[in-house]
Amino acid sequence: MSFTVTLRPSGHSFEVDDDERILEAALREGFAFPYGCRNGACRSCLGRLIEGEVDYGPRKPPGLSAQDIESGKVLCCQAVPLSDLELEVRDIGAARDIVVKILPVRVVALERLNHDVMEMRLRLPSTEQLTFLPGQYIDILLKDGRRRSFSLANPPHRSEYLELHIRHVPGGHFTGSVFGGMAPKALLRIEGPLGAFFLREDSERPLLMVAGGTGYAPIQGMIEHAMETGVERPIHFFWGARARADLYRHEQVRAWADAWAPLSYTPVLSAPLPADDWSGETGWVHESVLRAYPDLSAFDVYLCGPPAMIAAAEKAFLARGLPEDRLFYDSFEYGADTLEALQSDDGDVG
CATH class of the missing domain: 3.10.20.30 (Beta-grasp domain)
Structure with a gap:
Protein backbone atom coordinates (compact mmCIF):
# COMPACT_ATOMS: atom_id res chain seq x y z
CA MET A 1 0.00 0.00 0.00
CA ILE A 92 15.93 24.15 -1.22
CA GLY A 93 15.59 24.67 -4.93
CA ALA A 94 19.30 25.39 -5.45
CA ALA A 95 20.08 21.73 -4.76
CA ARG A 96 17.68 20.30 -7.33
CA ASP A 97 20.22 20.02 -10.13
CA ILE A 98 22.98 18.56 -7.96
CA VAL A 99 23.74 14.94 -8.88
CA VAL A 100 24.65 12.60 -6.02
CA LYS A 101 27.38 10.16 -7.07
CA ILE A 102 29.28 7.21 -5.64
CA LEU A 103 32.92 7.61 -6.63
CA PRO A 104 36.36 6.22 -5.84
CA VAL A 105 38.84 8.74 -4.42
CA ARG A 106 42.50 8.63 -3.51
CA VAL A 107 43.99 10.13 -0.36
CA VAL A 108 46.67 12.51 -1.63
CA ALA A 109 47.60 14.26 1.64
CA LEU A 110 47.11 14.07 5.38
CA GLU A 111 48.15 17.14 7.36
CA ARG A 112 47.71 17.72 11.08
CA LEU A 113 46.03 21.05 11.74
CA ASN A 114 46.37 20.74 15.53
CA HIS A 115 46.49 18.05 18.21
CA ASP A 116 43.22 16.36 17.20
CA VAL A 117 42.23 17.64 13.74
CA MET A 118 43.59 16.27 10.47
CA GLU A 119 43.13 17.77 7.02
CA MET A 120 42.49 15.00 4.51
CA ARG A 121 42.74 15.77 0.81
CA LEU A 122 40.99 13.46 -1.63
CA ARG A 123 41.48 13.40 -5.39
CA LEU A 124 38.74 12.29 -7.76
CA PRO A 125 39.44 10.19 -10.88
CA SER A 126 40.59 12.36 -13.79
CA THR A 127 37.42 11.46 -15.70
CA GLU A 128 35.06 12.54 -12.90
CA GLN A 129 34.00 15.76 -11.22
CA LEU A 130 31.80 16.48 -8.22
CA THR A 131 29.44 19.42 -8.48
CA PHE A 132 28.42 20.68 -5.03
CA LEU A 133 27.21 23.73 -3.15
CA PRO A 134 29.44 25.42 -0.56
CA GLY A 135 28.73 23.82 2.82
CA GLN A 136 27.52 20.38 1.69
CA TYR A 137 29.09 17.12 2.88
CA ILE A 138 30.11 13.68 1.62
CA ASP A 139 29.84 10.21 3.11
CA ILE A 140 32.89 7.97 3.21
CA LEU A 141 31.65 4.43 2.56
CA LEU A 142 33.46 1.94 4.76
CA LYS A 143 34.05 -1.67 3.73
CA ASP A 144 31.74 -3.01 6.46
CA GLY A 145 28.80 -1.00 5.10
CA ARG A 146 28.98 1.82 7.63
CA ARG A 147 29.31 5.48 6.64
CA ARG A 148 31.18 8.44 8.03
CA SER A 149 30.01 11.95 7.09
CA PHE A 150 32.39 14.89 6.70
CA SER A 151 31.74 18.42 5.48
CA LEU A 152 33.53 19.69 2.40
CA ALA A 153 35.87 22.44 3.56
CA ASN A 154 36.85 23.56 0.06
CA PRO A 155 34.61 25.81 -2.04
CA PRO A 156 33.37 24.63 -5.46
CA HIS A 157 35.92 26.72 -7.38
CA ARG A 158 38.86 25.12 -5.50
CA SER A 159 38.20 21.64 -6.81
CA GLU A 160 41.62 20.12 -7.47
CA TYR A 161 40.90 17.99 -4.40
CA LEU A 162 38.19 17.54 -1.76
CA GLU A 163 39.24 18.88 1.64
CA LEU A 164 37.94 17.35 4.87
CA HIS A 165 38.69 18.32 8.49
CA ILE A 166 38.62 15.15 10.58
CA ARG A 167 38.61 15.27 14.37
CA HIS A 168 40.16 12.32 16.17
CA VAL A 169 37.85 10.40 18.49
CA PRO A 170 39.98 8.13 20.73
CA GLY A 171 39.24 4.49 19.92
CA GLY A 172 37.32 5.42 16.79
CA HIS A 173 37.51 2.93 13.94
CA PHE A 174 37.81 5.33 10.99
CA THR A 175 39.41 8.34 12.69
CA GLY A 176 41.80 5.94 14.40
CA SER A 177 43.01 4.76 11.01
CA VAL A 178 43.34 8.35 9.76
CA PHE A 179 45.48 9.36 12.75
CA GLY A 180 47.21 5.99 13.05
CA GLY A 181 49.10 5.89 9.78
CA MET A 182 46.66 5.68 6.86
CA ALA A 183 48.67 5.46 3.66
CA PRO A 184 48.70 8.77 1.73
CA LYS A 185 47.70 6.91 -1.44
CA ALA A 186 44.87 4.93 0.16
CA LEU A 187 41.75 4.35 -1.92
CA LEU A 188 38.32 5.16 -0.50
CA ARG A 189 34.77 5.35 -1.81
CA ILE A 190 32.55 8.35 -1.26
CA GLU A 191 28.93 9.32 -1.85
CA GLY A 192 27.93 12.91 -2.34
CA PRO A 193 27.33 15.73 -2.29
CA LEU A 194 24.73 15.48 0.45
CA GLY A 195 22.79 17.72 2.81
CA ALA A 196 20.83 20.96 2.80
CA PHE A 197 23.40 23.08 4.65
CA PHE A 198 24.77 25.34 1.95
CA LEU A 199 25.12 29.04 1.28
CA ARG A 200 21.89 30.62 0.01
CA GLU A 201 22.87 33.17 -2.60
CA ASP A 202 19.41 34.61 -3.31
CA SER A 203 19.37 36.79 -0.19
CA GLU A 204 20.82 40.26 0.39
CA ARG A 205 20.54 40.14 4.19
CA PRO A 206 23.72 40.33 6.32
CA LEU A 207 25.11 36.96 7.38
CA LEU A 208 26.06 35.61 10.78
CA MET A 209 28.08 32.40 10.58
CA VAL A 210 28.63 30.47 13.80
CA ALA A 211 30.85 27.40 14.15
CA GLY A 212 31.89 25.14 16.99
CA GLY A 213 35.11 23.13 16.62
CA THR A 214 35.36 21.43 13.23
CA GLY A 215 32.03 23.00 12.36
CA TYR A 216 34.46 25.50 10.87
CA ALA A 217 34.96 23.22 7.83
CA PRO A 218 31.78 24.02 5.85
CA ILE A 219 31.93 27.67 6.96
CA GLN A 220 35.42 27.88 5.43
CA GLY A 221 33.98 26.70 2.12
CA MET A 222 31.16 29.25 2.32
CA ILE A 223 33.49 32.15 3.14
CA GLU A 224 35.94 31.27 0.37
CA HIS A 225 33.03 31.00 -2.07
CA ALA A 226 31.68 34.39 -0.97
CA MET A 227 35.10 35.99 -1.48
CA GLU A 228 35.51 34.39 -4.89
CA THR A 229 32.08 35.49 -6.13
CA GLY A 230 32.34 39.03 -4.80
CA VAL A 231 29.61 38.93 -2.15
CA GLU A 232 29.16 42.44 -0.73
CA ARG A 233 26.74 41.86 2.16
CA PRO A 234 28.39 41.82 5.60
CA ILE A 235 29.49 38.47 7.04
CA HIS A 236 30.36 38.13 10.72
CA PHE A 237 31.96 34.82 11.60
CA PHE A 238 31.99 33.60 15.23
CA TRP A 239 34.16 30.55 15.94
CA GLY A 240 33.78 28.83 19.30
CA ALA A 241 36.33 26.41 20.77
CA ARG A 242 37.68 25.36 24.14
CA ALA A 243 41.27 26.63 23.96
CA ARG A 244 43.43 28.59 21.54
CA ALA A 245 44.90 25.44 19.94
CA ASP A 246 41.40 24.36 18.86
CA LEU A 247 41.14 27.40 16.56
CA TYR A 248 43.24 25.54 14.03
CA ARG A 249 42.87 28.08 11.20
CA HIS A 250 42.73 31.21 13.36
CA GLU A 251 45.49 33.11 11.55
CA GLN A 252 44.01 32.31 8.15
CA VAL A 253 40.60 33.71 9.12
CA ARG A 254 42.18 36.81 10.66
CA ALA A 255 44.07 37.42 7.41
CA TRP A 256 40.83 37.08 5.42
CA ALA A 257 39.06 39.55 7.68
CA ASP A 258 41.94 42.04 7.43
CA ALA A 259 42.03 41.83 3.63
CA TRP A 260 38.32 41.55 2.75
CA ALA A 261 35.99 44.32 3.93
CA PRO A 262 32.69 42.35 4.19
CA LEU A 263 34.16 39.84 6.68
CA SER A 264 34.39 40.31 10.46
CA TYR A 265 35.77 37.62 12.75
CA THR A 266 35.21 36.93 16.45
CA PRO A 267 36.87 33.87 18.05
CA VAL A 268 35.37 32.71 21.35
CA LEU A 269 37.03 30.37 23.87
CA SER A 270 35.00 28.53 26.50
CA ALA A 271 37.98 27.29 28.57
CA PRO A 272 41.16 29.18 27.63
CA LEU A 273 44.39 27.89 29.14
CA PRO A 274 46.71 30.15 31.14
CA ALA A 275 49.30 29.67 28.39
CA ASP A 276 46.83 31.04 25.83
CA ASP A 277 47.14 34.53 27.33
CA TRP A 278 43.66 35.12 25.91
CA SER A 279 42.11 38.60 26.01
CA GLY A 280 39.31 37.96 23.51
CA GLU A 281 35.73 36.76 23.93
CA THR A 282 35.06 33.91 26.38
CA GLY A 283 32.06 31.73 27.22
CA TRP A 284 29.58 30.09 24.87
CA VAL A 285 29.79 31.18 21.27
CA HIS A 286 26.04 31.79 20.81
CA GLU A 287 26.06 34.12 23.82
CA SER A 288 28.84 36.11 22.19
CA VAL A 289 26.67 36.45 19.08
CA LEU A 290 23.78 37.80 21.15
CA ARG A 291 26.00 40.31 22.94
CA ALA A 292 27.00 41.70 19.56
CA TYR A 293 23.54 41.43 17.97
CA PRO A 294 20.65 41.57 20.48
CA ASP A 295 18.10 41.73 17.65
CA LEU A 296 18.51 39.06 14.94
CA SER A 297 15.41 39.86 12.93
CA ALA A 298 17.37 41.29 9.97
CA PHE A 299 19.91 38.47 9.55
CA ASP A 300 20.47 35.11 7.91
CA VAL A 301 22.23 32.76 10.34
CA TYR A 302 24.33 29.68 9.58
CA LEU A 303 25.21 27.31 12.43
CA CYS A 304 27.50 24.30 12.36
CA GLY A 305 28.92 22.27 15.22
CA PRO A 306 28.06 19.87 18.04
CA PRO A 307 24.41 19.13 18.92
CA ALA A 308 24.46 20.96 22.26
CA MET A 309 25.68 24.15 20.60
CA ILE A 310 23.06 23.92 17.85
CA ALA A 311 20.21 23.32 20.31
CA ALA A 312 21.21 26.19 22.60
CA ALA A 313 21.80 28.62 19.75
CA GLU A 314 18.57 27.74 17.94
CA LYS A 315 16.45 28.40 21.02
CA ALA A 316 18.25 31.62 21.90
CA PHE A 317 18.34 33.03 18.36
CA LEU A 318 14.66 32.43 17.64
CA ALA A 319 13.83 34.13 20.94
CA ARG A 320 15.78 37.20 19.74
CA GLY A 321 13.69 37.66 16.61
CA LEU A 322 15.42 35.42 14.04
CA PRO A 323 12.76 34.06 11.65
CA GLU A 324 12.85 30.27 11.61
CA ASP A 325 13.24 30.14 7.83
CA ARG A 326 16.44 32.23 8.03
CA LEU A 327 18.22 29.77 10.31
CA PHE A 328 20.33 27.16 8.52
CA TYR A 329 22.29 24.58 10.48
CA ASP A 330 24.27 21.37 10.34
CA SER A 331 24.50 19.42 13.58
CA PHE A 332 27.55 17.15 13.76
CA GLU A 333 25.60 14.15 15.00
CA TYR A 334 26.86 10.62 15.50
CA GLY A 335 25.27 7.86 13.46
CA ALA A 336 23.35 5.19 15.37
CA ASP A 337 26.13 2.62 15.01
CA THR A 338 28.71 5.17 16.15
CA LEU A 339 26.70 6.06 19.24
CA GLU A 340 26.65 2.39 20.21
CA ALA A 341 30.38 2.15 19.57
CA LEU A 342 31.13 5.24 21.65
CA GLN A 343 29.34 3.68 24.59
CA SER A 344 31.95 0.91 24.42
CA ASP A 345 34.79 3.39 23.69
CA ASP A 346 35.01 2.47 20.01
CA GLY A 347 33.57 5.03 17.66
CA ASP A 348 34.30 7.94 15.42
CA VAL A 349 32.57 11.09 14.42
CA GLY A 350 29.76 10.66 11.98
Whole structure:
Protein backbone atom coordinates (compact mmCIF):
# COMPACT_ATOMS: atom_id res chain seq x y z
CA MET A 1 0.00 0.00 0.00
CA SER A 2 1.31 3.49 -0.80
CA PHE A 3 0.35 7.01 0.28
CA THR A 4 0.57 10.36 -1.48
CA VAL A 5 2.56 13.20 0.08
CA THR A 6 1.63 16.67 -1.21
CA LEU A 7 4.12 19.46 -0.52
CA ARG A 8 3.11 22.98 0.38
CA PRO A 9 3.35 25.64 -0.86
CA SER A 10 4.57 24.15 -4.18
CA GLY A 11 1.70 21.64 -4.61
CA HIS A 12 4.09 18.94 -5.87
CA SER A 13 3.38 15.38 -4.77
CA PHE A 14 5.06 11.97 -4.65
CA GLU A 15 4.24 8.43 -3.57
CA VAL A 16 5.59 6.77 -0.44
CA ASP A 17 5.67 2.97 -0.39
CA ASP A 18 4.46 0.87 2.52
CA ASP A 19 6.75 1.32 5.57
CA GLU A 20 8.97 3.77 3.64
CA ARG A 21 10.13 6.96 5.31
CA ILE A 22 9.12 10.30 3.82
CA LEU A 23 12.68 11.48 3.17
CA GLU A 24 13.68 8.22 1.47
CA ALA A 25 10.75 8.50 -0.92
CA ALA A 26 11.35 12.19 -1.60
CA LEU A 27 15.00 11.63 -2.51
CA ARG A 28 14.10 8.58 -4.61
CA GLU A 29 11.65 10.71 -6.58
CA GLY A 30 14.18 13.51 -7.09
CA PHE A 31 12.76 16.09 -4.67
CA ALA A 32 15.30 18.44 -3.05
CA PHE A 33 14.35 17.91 0.60
CA PRO A 34 16.30 19.49 3.45
CA TYR A 35 18.16 16.85 5.47
CA GLY A 36 21.34 16.23 7.40
CA CYS A 37 22.14 13.27 9.65
CA ARG A 38 19.24 11.06 8.47
CA ASN A 39 19.00 9.39 11.90
CA GLY A 40 16.43 11.66 13.54
CA ALA A 41 18.77 13.82 15.57
CA CYS A 42 19.83 16.95 13.68
CA ARG A 43 16.32 18.33 12.87
CA SER A 44 17.35 19.55 9.41
CA CYS A 45 14.43 17.67 7.82
CA LEU A 46 11.80 19.13 10.16
CA GLY A 47 8.54 19.96 8.38
CA ARG A 48 5.00 20.89 9.41
CA LEU A 49 2.21 18.36 9.05
CA ILE A 50 -0.86 20.12 7.66
CA GLU A 51 -3.02 17.04 7.19
CA GLY A 52 -2.62 13.30 7.75
CA GLU A 53 -0.92 11.00 10.24
CA VAL A 54 2.61 9.58 10.60
CA ASP A 55 4.31 6.99 12.78
CA TYR A 56 7.85 6.71 14.18
CA GLY A 57 7.76 3.17 15.48
CA PRO A 58 8.47 2.19 19.09
CA ARG A 59 10.77 5.11 19.91
CA LYS A 60 10.38 8.83 19.28
CA PRO A 61 13.34 10.29 17.32
CA PRO A 62 15.82 12.13 19.59
CA GLY A 63 15.45 15.36 17.62
CA LEU A 64 11.68 15.59 18.05
CA SER A 65 10.38 17.26 21.21
CA ALA A 66 6.94 17.02 22.76
CA GLN A 67 6.45 20.67 21.81
CA ASP A 68 7.30 19.82 18.19
CA ILE A 69 4.66 17.11 18.14
CA GLU A 70 2.04 19.40 19.68
CA SER A 71 2.74 22.04 17.03
CA GLY A 72 2.45 19.54 14.18
CA LYS A 73 6.15 19.22 13.35
CA VAL A 74 7.40 16.04 11.71
CA LEU A 75 10.90 14.63 11.15
CA CYS A 76 10.82 13.46 7.56
CA CYS A 77 13.88 11.19 7.80
CA GLN A 78 12.10 9.00 10.39
CA ALA A 79 8.37 9.48 9.79
CA VAL A 80 6.38 6.78 7.98
CA PRO A 81 2.98 7.90 6.59
CA LEU A 82 -0.16 6.19 7.89
CA SER A 83 -2.34 8.13 5.43
CA ASP A 84 -2.08 10.61 2.59
CA LEU A 85 -0.24 13.71 3.81
CA GLU A 86 -0.04 17.42 3.23
CA LEU A 87 3.37 18.60 4.36
CA GLU A 88 5.03 22.00 4.51
CA VAL A 89 8.81 21.85 4.09
CA ARG A 90 11.50 24.42 3.44
CA ASP A 91 12.30 24.79 -0.25
CA ILE A 92 15.93 24.15 -1.22
CA GLY A 93 15.59 24.67 -4.93
CA ALA A 94 19.30 25.39 -5.45
CA ALA A 95 20.08 21.73 -4.76
CA ARG A 96 17.68 20.30 -7.33
CA ASP A 97 20.22 20.02 -10.13
CA ILE A 98 22.98 18.56 -7.96
CA VAL A 99 23.74 14.94 -8.88
CA VAL A 100 24.65 12.60 -6.02
CA LYS A 101 27.38 10.16 -7.07
CA ILE A 102 29.28 7.21 -5.64
CA LEU A 103 32.92 7.61 -6.63
CA PRO A 104 36.36 6.22 -5.84
CA VAL A 105 38.84 8.74 -4.42
CA ARG A 106 42.50 8.63 -3.51
CA VAL A 107 43.99 10.13 -0.36
CA VAL A 108 46.67 12.51 -1.63
CA ALA A 109 47.60 14.26 1.64
CA LEU A 110 47.11 14.07 5.38
CA GLU A 111 48.15 17.14 7.36
CA ARG A 112 47.71 17.72 11.08
CA LEU A 113 46.03 21.05 11.74
CA ASN A 114 46.37 20.74 15.53
CA HIS A 115 46.49 18.05 18.21
CA ASP A 116 43.22 16.36 17.20
CA VAL A 117 42.23 17.64 13.74
CA MET A 118 43.59 16.27 10.47
CA GLU A 119 43.13 17.77 7.02
CA MET A 120 42.49 15.00 4.51
CA ARG A 121 42.74 15.77 0.81
CA LEU A 122 40.99 13.46 -1.63
CA ARG A 123 41.48 13.40 -5.39
CA LEU A 124 38.74 12.29 -7.76
CA PRO A 125 39.44 10.19 -10.88
CA SER A 126 40.59 12.36 -13.79
CA THR A 127 37.42 11.46 -15.70
CA GLU A 128 35.06 12.54 -12.90
CA GLN A 129 34.00 15.76 -11.22
CA LEU A 130 31.80 16.48 -8.22
CA THR A 131 29.44 19.42 -8.48
CA PHE A 132 28.42 20.68 -5.03
CA LEU A 133 27.21 23.73 -3.15
CA PRO A 134 29.44 25.42 -0.56
CA GLY A 135 28.73 23.82 2.82
CA GLN A 136 27.52 20.38 1.69
CA TYR A 137 29.09 17.12 2.88
CA ILE A 138 30.11 13.68 1.62
CA ASP A 139 29.84 10.21 3.11
CA ILE A 140 32.89 7.97 3.21
CA LEU A 141 31.65 4.43 2.56
CA LEU A 142 33.46 1.94 4.76
CA LYS A 143 34.05 -1.67 3.73
CA ASP A 144 31.74 -3.01 6.46
CA GLY A 145 28.80 -1.00 5.10
CA ARG A 146 28.98 1.82 7.63
CA ARG A 147 29.31 5.48 6.64
CA ARG A 148 31.18 8.44 8.03
CA SER A 149 30.01 11.95 7.09
CA PHE A 150 32.39 14.89 6.70
CA SER A 151 31.74 18.42 5.48
CA LEU A 152 33.53 19.69 2.40
CA ALA A 153 35.87 22.44 3.56
CA ASN A 154 36.85 23.56 0.06
CA PRO A 155 34.61 25.81 -2.04
CA PRO A 156 33.37 24.63 -5.46
CA HIS A 157 35.92 26.72 -7.38
CA ARG A 158 38.86 25.12 -5.50
CA SER A 159 38.20 21.64 -6.81
CA GLU A 160 41.62 20.12 -7.47
CA TYR A 161 40.90 17.99 -4.40
CA LEU A 162 38.19 17.54 -1.76
CA GLU A 163 39.24 18.88 1.64
CA LEU A 164 37.94 17.35 4.87
CA HIS A 165 38.69 18.32 8.49
CA ILE A 166 38.62 15.15 10.58
CA ARG A 167 38.61 15.27 14.37
CA HIS A 168 40.16 12.32 16.17
CA VAL A 169 37.85 10.40 18.49
CA PRO A 170 39.98 8.13 20.73
CA GLY A 171 39.24 4.49 19.92
CA GLY A 172 37.32 5.42 16.79
CA HIS A 173 37.51 2.93 13.94
CA PHE A 174 37.81 5.33 10.99
CA THR A 175 39.41 8.34 12.69
CA GLY A 176 41.80 5.94 14.40
CA SER A 177 43.01 4.76 11.01
CA VAL A 178 43.34 8.35 9.76
CA PHE A 179 45.48 9.36 12.75
CA GLY A 180 47.21 5.99 13.05
CA GLY A 181 49.10 5.89 9.78
CA MET A 182 46.66 5.68 6.86
CA ALA A 183 48.67 5.46 3.66
CA PRO A 184 48.70 8.77 1.73
CA LYS A 185 47.70 6.91 -1.44
CA ALA A 186 44.87 4.93 0.16
CA LEU A 187 41.75 4.35 -1.92
CA LEU A 188 38.32 5.16 -0.50
CA ARG A 189 34.77 5.35 -1.81
CA ILE A 190 32.55 8.35 -1.26
CA GLU A 191 28.93 9.32 -1.85
CA GLY A 192 27.93 12.91 -2.34
CA PRO A 193 27.33 15.73 -2.29
CA LEU A 194 24.73 15.48 0.45
CA GLY A 195 22.79 17.72 2.81
CA ALA A 196 20.83 20.96 2.80
CA PHE A 197 23.40 23.08 4.65
CA PHE A 198 24.77 25.34 1.95
CA LEU A 199 25.12 29.04 1.28
CA ARG A 200 21.89 30.62 0.01
CA GLU A 201 22.87 33.17 -2.60
CA ASP A 202 19.41 34.61 -3.31
CA SER A 203 19.37 36.79 -0.19
CA GLU A 204 20.82 40.26 0.39
CA ARG A 205 20.54 40.14 4.19
CA PRO A 206 23.72 40.33 6.32
CA LEU A 207 25.11 36.96 7.38
CA LEU A 208 26.06 35.61 10.78
CA MET A 209 28.08 32.40 10.58
CA VAL A 210 28.63 30.47 13.80
CA ALA A 211 30.85 27.40 14.15
CA GLY A 212 31.89 25.14 16.99
CA GLY A 213 35.11 23.13 16.62
CA THR A 214 35.36 21.43 13.23
CA GLY A 215 32.03 23.00 12.36
CA TYR A 216 34.46 25.50 10.87
CA ALA A 217 34.96 23.22 7.83
CA PRO A 218 31.78 24.02 5.85
CA ILE A 219 31.93 27.67 6.96
CA GLN A 220 35.42 27.88 5.43
CA GLY A 221 33.98 26.70 2.12
CA MET A 222 31.16 29.25 2.32
CA ILE A 223 33.49 32.15 3.14
CA GLU A 224 35.94 31.27 0.37
CA HIS A 225 33.03 31.00 -2.07
CA ALA A 226 31.68 34.39 -0.97
CA MET A 227 35.10 35.99 -1.48
CA GLU A 228 35.51 34.39 -4.89
CA THR A 229 32.08 35.49 -6.13
CA GLY A 230 32.34 39.03 -4.80
CA VAL A 231 29.61 38.93 -2.15
CA GLU A 232 29.16 42.44 -0.73
CA ARG A 233 26.74 41.86 2.16
CA PRO A 234 28.39 41.82 5.60
CA ILE A 235 29.49 38.47 7.04
CA HIS A 236 30.36 38.13 10.72
CA PHE A 237 31.96 34.82 11.60
CA PHE A 238 31.99 33.60 15.23
CA TRP A 239 34.16 30.55 15.94
CA GLY A 240 33.78 28.83 19.30
CA ALA A 241 36.33 26.41 20.77
CA ARG A 242 37.68 25.36 24.14
CA ALA A 243 41.27 26.63 23.96
CA ARG A 244 43.43 28.59 21.54
CA ALA A 245 44.90 25.44 19.94
CA ASP A 246 41.40 24.36 18.86
CA LEU A 247 41.14 27.40 16.56
CA TYR A 248 43.24 25.54 14.03
CA ARG A 249 42.87 28.08 11.20
CA HIS A 250 42.73 31.21 13.36
CA GLU A 251 45.49 33.11 11.55
CA GLN A 252 44.01 32.31 8.15
CA VAL A 253 40.60 33.71 9.12
CA ARG A 254 42.18 36.81 10.66
CA ALA A 255 44.07 37.42 7.41
CA TRP A 256 40.83 37.08 5.42
CA ALA A 257 39.06 39.55 7.68
CA ASP A 258 41.94 42.04 7.43
CA ALA A 259 42.03 41.83 3.63
CA TRP A 260 38.32 41.55 2.75
CA ALA A 261 35.99 44.32 3.93
CA PRO A 262 32.69 42.35 4.19
CA LEU A 263 34.16 39.84 6.68
CA SER A 264 34.39 40.31 10.46
CA TYR A 265 35.77 37.62 12.75
CA THR A 266 35.21 36.93 16.45
CA PRO A 267 36.87 33.87 18.05
CA VAL A 268 35.37 32.71 21.35
CA LEU A 269 37.03 30.37 23.87
CA SER A 270 35.00 28.53 26.50
CA ALA A 271 37.98 27.29 28.57
CA PRO A 272 41.16 29.18 27.63
CA LEU A 273 44.39 27.89 29.14
CA PRO A 274 46.71 30.15 31.14
CA ALA A 275 49.30 29.67 28.39
CA ASP A 276 46.83 31.04 25.83
CA ASP A 277 47.14 34.53 27.33
CA TRP A 278 43.66 35.12 25.91
CA SER A 279 42.11 38.60 26.01
CA GLY A 280 39.31 37.96 23.51
CA GLU A 281 35.73 36.76 23.93
CA THR A 282 35.06 33.91 26.38
CA GLY A 283 32.06 31.73 27.22
CA TRP A 284 29.58 30.09 24.87
CA VAL A 285 29.79 31.18 21.27
CA HIS A 286 26.04 31.79 20.81
CA GLU A 287 26.06 34.12 23.82
CA SER A 288 28.84 36.11 22.19
CA VAL A 289 26.67 36.45 19.08
CA LEU A 290 23.78 37.80 21.15
CA ARG A 291 26.00 40.31 22.94
CA ALA A 292 27.00 41.70 19.56
CA TYR A 293 23.54 41.43 17.97
CA PRO A 294 20.65 41.57 20.48
CA ASP A 295 18.10 41.73 17.65
CA LEU A 296 18.51 39.06 14.94
CA SER A 297 15.41 39.86 12.93
CA ALA A 298 17.37 41.29 9.97
CA PHE A 299 19.91 38.47 9.55
CA ASP A 300 20.47 35.11 7.91
CA VAL A 301 22.23 32.76 10.34
CA TYR A 302 24.33 29.68 9.58
CA LEU A 303 25.21 27.31 12.43
CA CYS A 304 27.50 24.30 12.36
CA GLY A 305 28.92 22.27 15.22
CA PRO A 306 28.06 19.87 18.04
CA PRO A 307 24.41 19.13 18.92
CA ALA A 308 24.46 20.96 22.26
CA MET A 309 25.68 24.15 20.60
CA ILE A 310 23.06 23.92 17.85
CA ALA A 311 20.21 23.32 20.31
CA ALA A 312 21.21 26.19 22.60
CA ALA A 313 21.80 28.62 19.75
CA GLU A 314 18.57 27.74 17.94
CA LYS A 315 16.45 28.40 21.02
CA ALA A 316 18.25 31.62 21.90
CA PHE A 317 18.34 33.03 18.36
CA LEU A 318 14.66 32.43 17.64
CA ALA A 319 13.83 34.13 20.94
CA ARG A 320 15.78 37.20 19.74
CA GLY A 321 13.69 37.66 16.61
CA LEU A 322 15.42 35.42 14.04
CA PRO A 323 12.76 34.06 11.65
CA GLU A 324 12.85 30.27 11.61
CA ASP A 325 13.24 30.14 7.83
CA ARG A 326 16.44 32.23 8.03
CA LEU A 327 18.22 29.77 10.31
CA PHE A 328 20.33 27.16 8.52
CA TYR A 329 22.29 24.58 10.48
CA ASP A 330 24.27 21.37 10.34
CA SER A 331 24.50 19.42 13.58
CA PHE A 332 27.55 17.15 13.76
CA GLU A 333 25.60 14.15 15.00
CA TYR A 334 26.86 10.62 15.50
CA GLY A 335 25.27 7.86 13.46
CA ALA A 336 23.35 5.19 15.37
CA ASP A 337 26.13 2.62 15.01
CA THR A 338 28.71 5.17 16.15
CA LEU A 339 26.70 6.06 19.24
CA GLU A 340 26.65 2.39 20.21
CA ALA A 341 30.38 2.15 19.57
CA LEU A 342 31.13 5.24 21.65
CA GLN A 343 29.34 3.68 24.59
CA SER A 344 31.95 0.91 24.42
CA ASP A 345 34.79 3.39 23.69
CA ASP A 346 35.01 2.47 20.01
CA GLY A 347 33.57 5.03 17.66
CA ASP A 348 34.30 7.94 15.42
CA VAL A 349 32.57 11.09 14.42
CA GLY A 350 29.76 10.66 11.98
